[in-house]
Amino acid sequence: MIFTSEQVSSGHPDKLCDQISDAIVTECLKHDKNSRVAVETLIKDNQVVVAGEVSTKHFFNLEGIVKKVLEPYGMDDVMVTNVLGVQSPDIAQGVDKGGAGDQGIMFGYATDETPEFLPLPYVLATRVLEKLTNLGHPALGKDAKAQVTYDYENKRIETFLVSIQHDEEVDLAFVKRIVTQTMMSVAQRYRQNLDFRVLVNPTGRFVLGGSYADAGVTGRKIVADTYGGFAHHGGGAFSGKDPSKVDRSATYMARKIAKDFVREGYAKRCEVQLAYAIGVTEPVGVYVNTFGTSDYTLEQLVGVVRERYDLTPQGIIKDLNLLDVDYTKTTCLGHFTKPYLPWEQ
Template sequence: MKKDFMFSSESVTEGHPDKLCDQISDAIVDKFLQRDPYSRVIAECAVATAIVFIAARFESDAVVDFTKTARQVIKQVGYDEPDFNAKTCSIVTSVKELTSHSYRYWDAKRLSDEEIELIPVTDQVTVFGFACNQTPAFMPLPIWLAHQLARRLTAVRQEKILPYIAPDGKTQVGIEYRDRQPYRIHSISILASQNRQSQLDLADEKILREEIKETIIDSVFEVENEEIKPDEKTRILIDFDQPFTIGGPSVHSGLTGRKNAIDTYGGYSRHSGAALSGKDPTRIDRVGAYAARYAAKNIVAAGLAEECEVQLAYSIGLARPVSIQVETFGTGKISDEEITVLLERHFDFRLAGIIKKFNLRLLSAIVKGGFYRKLAVYGHVGRMDLGIVPWEETDMVPVLLG
């Protein structure tokens, strides 16, 4: 196992075409759950120049306007260029309403333990959750910083601090590790697109780069008060490459679920490969990943390990995972086998148990503006900014230490 290495992770802004698709898909999920918390829905989206394609299968008592929802998201993200905007883009839908079944109306809060045991998963998947002590959010430092920079890149556009910035952008942070702990920032990359109305002369690139560095990079490290900051050897790349100007769906297409590493741990830990966005809470490939993160975070928060990866494997027709595995990469204060026993004893990884613990069917109605769409950009895990994210709680620490 390497102890000294360099690792980089990237994030993207909410205007990136893949993230635009994730937000449209999760906005549809929110709409269904707000009106019928027992809805079952799978919503997938693809975007390209001037066109949006939505494919959805659902079982619900709610009526959702897919086209209106998509246009609302596109407008809120900030696309108003002639090549792609909320008013004129074509929206094609392929929608199938599934046969209604009364069994979907079960209320997890009222189920007994015996009844929870009778509700199986309907998908087969292996999901992963990870946590480490590199940041206050128990996230790897590269993806944590990449998200902060991407969020700030969006903020300077929305607040018109840099009015020439367009919605599409990327960030990347490389971290040098010593003894598996962050040592210094090796590199920071920001790729920003420009809107057509305020397109600037690229001969002034030096001025543009200074503005980006001051308003985004310097601002993030001042606000975040990180112990590890850029130094004189940190490589900083700020790119206004001509082919990327304007950006968005008119330049490169987007698809729901194509940014799994950005949604999770930036590639520092494994992820299942299954899309997280666009699925209601009865899909174990989504909520199982949240449960695995919850378990891993509580293990690290309890001081039982400095790093922890939890793997859950599910098979169709069974309520419980067929396998629970723990890897602490040599940082555990007790053995991985002992930690696995603690998880099996104190955590409920059954589908209905996860929904009950996290109140997943009602969060869309409880959180103003919807819940799942907020997860669709800047990560489904490590979200210290959202307030109500139940799998980020560390309430199981006393139980694990007891």
């Protein structure tokens, strides 16, 4: 099997929007634990539109939040359009009683192929961007994407691709040298071959980036946020949503369950599906797939899930301490790549 996964950097325009949306969630929950937030952001050039529903006792400075997020990316002349309203009372009446904030299906996945319990090509793509970000070389810009094609049968990297923004005066050969060294370092860290095909900025030039090259919208990088295409996805994004939205909270719990099962030896690979109905506390469906890597039956595994985990929205919020999470720490380079987050522990 040859499989490819990708990751994007924090300076990607969609990620700029995710960061703004999550900064609003974090700000509201910090001052009012009962805040209800569902916020979408759109950015193009220096124009930012923030739309959605917010019900909170905390008065926040929207323009200040947006500018604080964008300042590290060299954007200080920003125009913000506020299109925020309050949560529908029809939705609130079900959520306030502890029910799910919406219907939907959520998936969690884990595999024993990396220490992170995540698919290897996805981890490699993530770690190379993480390393380039931490390097902070002045010749490199904030907008970048990575993609890794991996041959599972022969256990080797086939192609390592990075496209990264750079200064106009910098020679592409210099950029390629820095990025290739970083690729090699990451491959060595995960004990992989070094004779892979290297692609760095295949178009030859990547000077204009971020929102000045492409428009960005919240929630458009849901595969890069999760498992790089290895697992199913229910379609709901994370960023901009408070934890009463099961799109976020139940997906985090599904990941925890899958990771617990692999870590504890129930299976080598595991995917968990949870399904909810709006206003209903318990999930309407629980499914576990171990891809033939477990000695336990489906009924046994589902029984363990039902017995061991509180899958009500309020139970998930309590068990994972989701009202006290700094969601700005989750936004970039994967929601399941950081061991300090509660669903990863």
